[in-house]
Amino acid sequence: MAGIKNLKAMVRYILLIYLIVATINYSKFPILAIKCIFYSSLFQVFIGFLQILGGTPVKKFFAPKELEKTDTDLITGFSTLDKLEVDIFGTISTTIGYGFFLIVGLSLLLVLKEKLIKSRSIRYLIYTSFLICIYYCGSRVALLGAIIPIFHQLYKWDKKKSIFLIGFGSIFTLLYGFYVADPGSSNVSFWFIFSEGFVGKLELQRLGLLLFVFVPFLSDRHLLFGLGPDKDYLVGYANSNFDIPFFFPDFYLYSIKDVYWFSLIIFYGVIGFLFFIAFYFEILVGLLKRYKVSKSILNGTALVAIYLGLIMIPLNLFNQALEIRQISFYYWFLVAIVFSYTSPGSYISKSEKL
Structure with a gap:
C-alpha cells in the first residue's frame, strides 16, 4: 500500500490533463482559471507582508496547527507548529510550497502582463512584492526557480x-x-x-542520500528495474545491503525524495526513469510547439507552463517539486488547458482570440 501511495503522489496531477481535455467545454474557462490562480497568489503575497511586518504573533496566527491527543486518541485541543516562526509562509503549511506557489503567480504576471494588471507601475510594484516574499520565505531553491522566468522575460524585452x-x-x-x-x-x-554547519547539514540530508544510498545502488542488481516505490522496503533494503553510517538514521532515508530525480532511478530503475523523462520532455516539446502557433491568452499560458516545467528540472535535484501541489498541480493544470485548446476537435479554433 505504501508503494501505491508514493506512485499516486507522482501521477495524480498527470491524470488531470486527461480529465480537463475530455470535459472542458467553456470558451472563457482558460482566462477565468488563470485569473483565479494569479489573484490567489497575490493574496498569499499580502499575507506574506503581514507576516513580515507583524512578526511572530502574526506568523503564529497563520501557522498550521496539529491536534493534541491523549493516549486514547481523545482530542484535547490544538498546538501551533513552531518550526515556521522564522520565515514567512502565507496560509500554506510549508515555506517551500509557499515559495513555489509565488513562482506560479509571478510567472503568470510576467507573461500575461496587462491581461492581469493593466497599469505598468502597479505591475512593477507587484513584481517586487513577489520577489520580496519569495526571498523571505527562506527557500533558496524557490529564489533560484524565480530567476528563470525573470531572465527570459528580460532577454525578450531587450537583449x-x-x-x-x-x-x-x-x-x-x-x-x-x-x-x-x-x-x-x-x-x-x-x-x-x-x-x-552547512556541509554537515548536507551530509545528513541530500548529500548523505547520494553518498550512502544512490552511489551504492548504481552497482546493485536492481539498477535496471528499481526497488519499487515503497519507502519502507527501500529503508529495509538499504540497511541490509548498503553500508549506512550510524549517524545516518532511518529518518533521513525516508527523505529520499529530496533528491527526486535520483529517487526515481532507485524506485523505478534506469528503464523506468528513462520512460518518465521521455514522457516529461515530450510534454515540454508539445508545449513549445503550441506556444509558437497559439493565439492570445493560450500563447502566454503555454509559455508559463514551459517555465514551470523547466523550473522543476533543477528544483527536483534538491526537492520533490514534481509532487508539491503548490507548483505541480498548477503546472499540469496549465498543460491541460493548453493541450485542450490545441487538440484536434477542440471547442476553440486556433485562430480565435480569447
Missing part, C-alpha cells in the same frame, strides 16, 4: 539591457544575502552555505 539588469540584479541579491540579511537565519543569510 543588451537584459545582460546589465541581470548582472546588477544578481550582484544586488548576493550582496544583500551576504551582508544585509539576518546572519542568524540559515535560510535567509547566504553566508551559511560556506559554513561548516
